[in-house]
Amino acid sequence: MKEGALEAAGDEPHSKHSTSTVRRVMNRRGLSIMDFILRLLAAAGTLASAVAMATTDQTLPFFTQFLQFTAQYNDIPTFTFFVIANSIVCAYLGLSLPLSIFHIIRSAAKNTRIILLIFDTVMMALLTAGASAAAAIVYLAHNGNASANWSSFCQQFNSFCDRISGSLIGSFGGILLFILLIITLAVAISRPS
Amino acid sequence: MKEGALEAAGDEPHSKHSTSTVRRVMNRRGLSIMDFILRLLAAAGTLASAVAMATTDQTLPFFTQFLQFTAQYNDIPTFTFFVIANSIVCAYLGLSLPLSIFHIIRSAAKNTRIILLIFDTVMMALLTAGASAAAAIVYLAHNGNASANWSSFCQQFNSFCDRISGSLIGSFGGILLFILLIITLAVAISRPS
Numbered sequence: 486m487k488e489g490a491l492e493a494a495g496d497e498p499h500s501k502h503s504t505s506t507v508r509r510v511m512n513r514r515g516l517s518i519m520d521f522i523l524r525l526l527a528a529a530g531t532l533a534s535a536v537a538m539a540t541t542d543q544t545l546p547f548f549t550q551f552l553q554f555t556a557q558y559n560d561i562p563t564f565t566f567f568v569i570a571n572s573i574v575c576a577y578l579g580l581s582l583p584l585s586i587f588h589i590i591r592s593a594a595k596n597t598r599i600i601l602l603i604f605d606t607v608m609m610a611l612l613t614a615g616a617s618a619a620a621a622i623v624y625l626a627h628n629g630n631a632s633a634n635w636s637s638f639c640q641q642f643n644s645f646c647d648r649i650s651g652s653l654i655g656s657f658g659g660i661l662l663f664i665l666l667i668i669t670l671a672v673a674i675s676r677p678s
Numbered sequence: 679m680k681e682g683a684l685e686a687a688g689d690e691p692h693s694k695h696s697t698s699t700v701r702r703v704m705n706r707r708g709l710s711i712m713d714f715i716l717r718l719l720a721a722a723g724t725l726a727s728a729v730a731m732a733t734t735d736q737t738l739p740f741f742t743q744f745l746q747f748t749a750q751y752n753d754i755p756t757f758t759f760f761v762i763a764n765s766i767v768c769a770y771l772g773l774s775l776p777l778s779i780f781h782i783i784r785s786a787a788k789n790t791r792i793i794l795l796i797f798d799t800v801m802m803a804l805l806t807a808g809a810s811a812a813a814a815i816v817y818l819a820h821n822g823n824a825s826a827n828w829s830s831f832c833q834q835f836n837s838f839c840d841r842i843s844g845s846l847i848g849s850f851g852g853i854l855l856f857i858l859l860i861i862t863l864a865v866a867i868s869r870p871s
Binding site: 491542555560561562563595596598599602603606607609610613614615616617618619620621622626630632633634635636638639660664667668670671674675678 | 703749753754755756765780785788791792795796799800802803806807809811812813814815817818819821825826827828831853857860861863864865867868870
């Protein structure tokens, strides 16, 4: 500590200044690279969620003369909304990757970062809405509700329930990544250029 | 336009610079005042939502010998979560008002704005989760779901349904205000101090 202080005091003012400028640019570039990685992870998470939910269906191995028991994700409108929301967010993340790369190259850009932050915020709201609406229905599918006379169907459609529960993970992971993305962008914007 | 350009050209460099500095400070102060107003509105919206949902109950005017038909918000766990989420967000908004006033007075502050933006983002996620989970259940209460054999109960509990539907408005308004809040903060952070 003391040695470092002595060393710093020994530096010429000019070289010290240029070092801090270089460090600041490096820092902003580091934030941009982190932004890019977070975007890739979030895109993977939402894509996995959308695919896992959309490909879910189960047909029970027994049937009566007139009826076969099947469960599909689009029996419940909330799950359709979940798939649509995740797809939109995943497409948006894919489209925002070039802008993220542009920020790595030109790390001083501010206005494009603000635009990205605005869209990120809106997309986070959309993803959270889809994920938590689906979670509310999944909870109902597991536990039912005696007061409203809604019975749970997870006893019968076991693998269907496992699948829809699992597909929430990617979405909720995506929400956390979006929070980190917004913080990263805000810190990058706050750095003086 | 042309006159303004001539006027600007006629200005001395020094006075022009100080004018733009004053304008910039005014601008940042304007953003801080907008932040304060948005916070007040969002707090009012979430408070109204929490109170409207929490005070909802309906007892049907007919009953059998052993059974009286009542509906309360805490019959459904999702609505309890909705009330808790709205209360937490409302309390947070109340606590953040002093910091917002601080930003009006000291409009150059950057680090406290970033902290505020981080908390705002997390609170927006919480509010969105509560609101959209409740919306999914309200939809079910209105329409039911034939595939899952969940019947709607809005035919019987009419005023209960109206009340829970109405209480969503404040919450969704709050989400929009949060998006505006985050944008306002990001723009304020981007202004050079």
